[in-house]
Every structure is written in structure tokens, then in C-alpha cells.
Amino acid sequence: MTRYLMVLLLSLGAPFAAMADDEERDSRSSNPPSTLSIDELPDYVINGARAAEPDVYFTSARRILWQDEPMYVLEGTQFKYKYKVYTNADGRVAHVTRDRRDDR
Numbered sequence: 001m002t003r004y005l006m007v008l009l010l011s012l013g014a015p016f017a018a019m020a021d022d023e024e025r026d027s028r029s030s031n032p033p034s035t036l037s038i039d040e041l042p043d044y045v046i047n048g049a050r051a052a053e054p055d056v057y058f059t060s061a062r063r064i065l066w067q068d069e070p071m072y073v074l075e076g077t078q079f080k081y082k083y084k085v086y087t088n089a090d091g092r093v094a095h096v097t098r099d100r101r102d103d104r
Contacts, residue, residue, distance in 0.1 A: 036061045041072065048091035049074045056083045066094075077101065 038046065038058050049058065049072075058076035065071070066086070071094065074085045086095040 034063045036063060036072075038074075041074075042091070044091035045072050045087050045089075046074070048087050048093055049085040052093040052096060053078070053083055053085055056085070058085075 038061055041061055046058070050056075053076075056076040056078045058074045060075045062073045062075075063070060064073055070089045072087045072089075074083075074087065076083050076085075080101050082099050082101050084097045085093060087093050
């Protein structure tokens with residue numbers, strides 16, 4: 001009985017181990033996201049994000065590849081909300097997310 005349970009648990013864990021290996025491989029890809037300070041961003045990128053969300057205080061930025069297109073992700077806060085503004089390399093806003101902060 002113990003042997004049966006052990007085989008069952010090992011066989012169920014195999015897909016999860018494969019997923020972990022895939023995540024490690026993705027994190028070591030040739031184009032990892034690069035963290036930037038707000039001062040390092042091109043002016044048209046920060047101006048596009050500020051035009052979309054004018055009252056957000058942007059604190060950090062990352063450069064990523066999204067569907068084979070270079071994008072900037074600007075993260076910031078406004079009162080009780082966290083924002084992520086996705087802009088393309090031309091400064092056009094592609095997507096905005098807003099989540100409630102958990103700083104209670």
C-alpha cells in the first residue's frame with residue numbers, strides 16, 4: 001500500500017516538476033526583462049504614460065518583449081491603487097491595469 005501511494009505521488013508530481021523546469025528556462029532566456037529607473041526612460045514613453053494616467057506617481061519601469069515587440073511597463077501608485085501602464089517603444093499606451101493596494 002505504501003509503495004502504491006509513493007508511486008502515485010511521484011507520478012502526480014512529475015508535471016509540476018516539468019513546469020518548474022520550463023519557468024527556469026524562461027527566466028534564463030536571451031531577452032530577460034531589464035529594470036530601469038524612471039530617469040532612464042525616453043521622454044516620449046513617460047509622456048505617453050502620463051497622458052494616459054496623469055495623476056499616477058510612477059516609481060519603476062521595466063523593458064520587456066510582448067508578442068515580439070519591445071514594451072515598457074511603468075509601475076506607479078495613486079492613493080489606494082497600484083497602476084501598470086504598458087507602452088510600446090513609440091510611447092503609445094497599449095494597456096493599463098489598476099489594482100487596489102493591500103497596505104492596510
